[in-house]
Amino acid sequence: MAEYETYKRKILLFYEKHRRMPLYNEIMAITGFRSKNAVFKLIGKMVDEGVVAKDRAGHLSPLQLYEGVPLLGLVEAGFPSAAEEELLDVMSLDDFLVPNRESTYILKVKGDSMIDAGIRPGDMVIVERKNSYKPGQIVIASVDNEFTMKYLRKKGERYYLEPANPNYKPIYPTDNFRVEAVVTAVVRKY
Numbered sequence: 001m002a003e004y005e006t007y008k009r010k011i012l013l014f015y016e017k018h019r020r021m022p023l024y025n026e027i028m029a030i031t032g033f034r035s036k037n038a039v040f041k042l043i044g045k046m047v048d049e050g051v052v053a054k055d056r057a058g059h060l061s062p063l064q065l066y067e068g069v070p071l072l073g074l075v076e077a078g079f080p081s082a083a084e085e086e087l088l089d090v091m092s093l094d095d096f097l098v099p100n101r102e103s104t105y106i107l108k109v110k111g112d113s114m115i116d117a118g119i120r121p122g123d124m125v126i127v128e129r130k131n132s133y134k135p136g137q138i139v140i141a142s143v144d145n146e147f148t149m150k151y152l153r154k155k156g157e158r159y160y161l162e163p164a165n166p167n168y169k170p171i172y173p174t175d176n177f178r179v180e181a182v183v184t185a186v187v188r189k190y
Helices: 002-018 023-033 037-047 091-099
Strands: 052-054 060-062 069-071 090-093 104-108 124-128 136-143 146-155 158-162 177-185
Touching: 002 023, 002 136, 023 037, 037 052, 037 091, 052 090, 091 136, 146 177
Parallel strands: none
Antiparallel strands: 052 060, 069 090, 104 124, 124 177, 136 146, 136 177, 146 158
């Protein structure tokens, strides 16, 4: 079991260094295996554990690069209170922010039309393609073949897009209108 963890760590380190997954012959060199069959079994175990995915062509992609970050407890955002550090769990930010990897992607925010929703220029938004969308959600929409991020609103039977900044006006689509995805998270680095 310890050998497997070492092999897994070496493969993920290769990915971090080269920004691509190693080929089978490279995995043989990393692990010291003498056969591609041994590599095949190792990759099978990594796929079963959800560490990597394998597409129809046999190409690998990483799913779980990090083991997780400790969730230590709660912090009061209102009145100060005594804080106790207690390990509650270990969580992967990937699992927390990206529940559906196949339909999720990240966009970098440009502009300030959603600033009152807490979304600032330079932030990253995690968005997910879904089959249905509801008024009140922040969406990525195509309006007359241009993309924008706004609140989805509905007046009667007609949908429109509302900014979260009083300096901008709502957008009432005239021709082409399609909701592409829903914003599920905002990531900001300080």
